Amino acid sequence: MLEELALVTQRLAGSRIREKRLDRxxxxxxxxxxxGISPSYLNLIEHNRRRIGGKLLSDIARVLGxxxxxxxxxxxxxxxxxxxxxxxxxxxxxxxxxxxxxxxEMAARYPGWGALIVxxxxxxxxxxxxxxxxxxxxxxxxxxAGSLHDVITAVSAxxxxxxxLVGPEKLDEDWQRRFHENIHNDSLRxxxxxxxxxxxxxxxxxxxxxxxxxxxxxxxxxxxxxHLAPxxxxxxxLQKLVADSGLRDGAKALLESQATQYLKxxxxxxxxxxxxxxxxxxxxxxxxxxxxxxxxATVLRRLASLPTxxxxxxxxxxxxxxxxxxxxxxxxxxxxxxxxxxACPLWPLYAAxxxxxxxxxxxxxxxxxxxxxxxxxxxxxxRPSPRFDVPTPxxxxxLVMPDPPETASIAQPVGVxxxxxxxxxxxxxxxxAMKGVRVETAL
Amino acid sequence: xxxxxxxxxDEPNIIEALSFILSRDGWTVHTHEDGTTAMRKVLAxxxxxxxxxxxxPGRSGFDILRDLRATDVTKNIPVMMLTARGQEKDRELAQxxxxxxxxxxxxxxxxxxxxxxxxxxx
Numbered sequence: 001m002l003e004e005l006a007l008v009t010q011r012l013a014g015s016r017i018r019e020k021r022l023d024r025x026x027x028x029x030x031x032x033x034x035x036g037i038s039p040s041y042l043n044l045i046e047h048n049r050r051r052i053g054g055k056l057l058s059d060i061a062r063v064l065g066x067x068x069x070x071x072x073x074x075x076x077x078x079x080x081x082x083x084x085x086x087x088x089x090x091x092x093x094x095x096x097x098x099x100x101x102x103x104x105e106m107a108a109r110y111p112g113w114g115a116l117i118v119x120x121x122x123x124x125x126x127x128x129x130x131x132x133x134x135x136x137x138x139x140x141x142x143x144x145a146g147s148l149h150d151v152i153t154a155v156s157a158x159x160x161x162x163x164x165l166v167g168p169e170k171l172d173e174d175w176q177r178r179f180h181e182n183i184h185n186d187s188l189r190x191x192x193x194x195x196x197x198x199x200x201x202x203x204x205x206x207x208x209x210x211x212x213x214x215x216x217x218x219x220x221x222x223x224x225x226x227h228l229a230p231x232x233x234x235x236x237x238l239q240k241l242v243a244d245s246g247l248r249d250g251a252k253a254l255l256e257s258q259a260t261q262y263l264k265x266x267x268x269x270x271x272x273x274x275x276x277x278x279x280x281x282x283x284x285x286x287x288x289x290x291x292x293x294x295x296x297a298t299v300l301r302r303l304a305s306l307p308t309x310x311x312x313x314x315x316x317x318x319x320x321x322x323x324x325x326x327x328x329x330x331x332x333x334x335x336x337x338x339x340x341x342x343a344c345p346l347w348p349l350y351a352a353x354x355x356x357x358x359x360x361x362x363x364x365x366x367x368x369x370x371x372x373x374x375x376x377x378x379x380x381x382x383r384p385s386p387r388f389d390v391p392t393p394x395x396x397x398x399l400v401m402p403d404p405p406e407t408a409s410i411a412q413p414v415g416v417x418x419x420x421x422x423x424x425x426x427x428x429x430x431x432x433a434m435k436g437v438r439v440e441t442a443l
Numbered sequence: 444x445x446x447x448x449x450x451x452x453d454e455p456n457i458i459e460a461l462s463f464i465l466s467r468d469g470w471t472v473h474t475h476e477d478g479t480t481a482m483r484k485v486l487a488x489x490x491x492x493x494x495x496x497x498x499x500p501g502r503s504g505f506d507i508l509r510d511l512r513a514t515d516v517t518k519n520i521p522v523m524m525l526t527a528r529g530q531e532k533d534r535e536l537a538q539x540x541x542x543x544x545x546x547x548x549x550x551x552x553x554x555x556x557x558x559x560x561x562x563x564x565x
Contacts, residue, residue, distance in 0.1 A: 148527070149498060149527050152527035152548050152549065153454050153457070153527060153548065155548070155549045156454075156548035156549035156550060157454060157456035157457045157460065159549045159550075160456075160457060160460035160461065160464075160549075160552055161456065161459075161460050163551070163552045163553075164460060164463060164464060164552065169467070175463070178459070179459075179460070182456045182459060182460070185456070
């Protein structure tokens with residue numbers, strides 16, 4: 001596996017050399033002459049048809065002004081996307097321009113700093129979510145609003161009555177007694193309201209979740225590798241799994257819904273037989289759907305929930321509703337979709353929404369020198385509507401398989417999100433790329 | 444008989460305290476505690492000024508204010524909103540709907556009294 005990886009990265013060294021040369025505006029012939037090779041040989045290297053290493057690699061790196069390691073290893077594509085995403089989030093607030101065009105160099109030369117940028121960006125997003133949750137709670141939590149209202153009302157009544165009592169104008173005894181009684185009653189009410197408020201704020205279930213329910217669910221599923229082993233058993237106890245998950249409120253409800261679907265899928269395609277069939281049919285969803293007489297969507301979900309450590313390839317997944325809102329994302333190396341800011345609309349996940357019930361198989365390519373290729377299978381299926389004249393719920397599901405075998409077919413160009421996408425003439429672009437993203441001339 | 448102030452508020456002890464200080468200042472104070480029937484009360488005997496709580500049973504003070512400003516006989520009655528919620532967006536909403544003043548609880552008696560005095564004597 002490591003040898004394969006080395007071959008892949010080595011294979012892409014030529015692409016990186018070409019990219020860096022074009023970045024610096026150097027002619028192929030000039031670079032070739034400087035390092036003592038023919039332009040045609042450099043052309044072969046740049047198109048990954050000749051391997052490169054040793055002194056020639058060092059010489060070319062020197063001419064291009066980069067570390068040789070950057071040309072050979074490149075940078076982790078996921079980290080790069082995350083770094084660019086981080087830059088797009090904060091560029092407006094920074095006094096200096098972020099050198100987005102040099103992100104790959106930064107990630108390759110200082111992977112630790114790159115990881116720190118990504119981690120800090122994620123932490124900031126999480127804290128932003130927490131602040132939002134607190135703000136929502138302060139604004140909309142009826143229990144908290146009610147308690148605060150009780151406290152302020154009691155305080156208002158006490159203050160007003162006390163001001164009357166201590167005022168310069170003399171009160172007759174009846175009024176004095178009435179306002180004293182009012183103050184006494186309001187002070188008791190204030191004590192009760194304050195006690196209830198403190199109890200509420202200190203209650204164990206008063207914790208604020210940092211992420212929204214969908215993110216909490218994904219975090220939980222990520223820990224299981226999206227494989228819910230307890231639900232594979234014949235005597236699976238769904239409620240126990242949900243109760244043991246530690247999730248609450250919205251996230252718990254989402255898990256219950258997810259687990260219910262999982263249980264149905266597992267009953268239709270029991271794990272042992274399905275795993276064997278996957279290996280025999282090379283994880284081909286169409287062949288598996290035919291073999292099990294199962295729906296395409298069921299097969300896609302089962303493929304995405306295969307257990308890790310059993311020799312299965314990494315398989316990612318994404319699901320969205322009719323509005324294109326991501327409801328679930330299972331990332332794999334080379335594949336991740338942003339929850340915020342809007343994902344690239346060119347993914348088959350969204351194309352499937354326009355063609356309900358029709359399975360789509362499409363190879364896609366991400367931008368950049370890594371040119372990551374992914375094989376996607378997608379389908380949008382509908383659930384029966386319980387009443388007349390009610391829109392039918394639609395869900396699109398997409399399976400993602402990294403590193404598909406080389407084919408002659410042209411991969412559909414896709415991106416992560418417009419803000420960090422370098423594709424210049426994309427008809428689906430919804431907003432310009434952030435400053436510093438090097439714009440390519442063609443899709 | 445002095446000019447009439449209608450106090451629409453559901454908290455009995457606040458009603459008693461405000462009624463006391465405004466009556467003592469020479470105004471005739473009428474009170475009403477329910478949001479749903481508040482407009483009926485206003486239309487039955489339009490007051491010279493309204494002190495309107497935001498959080499009322501039945502209908503909110505904002506809804507009542509909206510109706511007041513949309514009704515010919517009540518659209519010019521000065522309204523002072525009284526609320527436990529002092530958020531800027533509530534203040535802006537009150538202003539947008541046509542409130543003349545916005546006062547947050549806990550209020551000062553003197554402040555309420557002076558404000559009513561200024562309005563009535565203007």
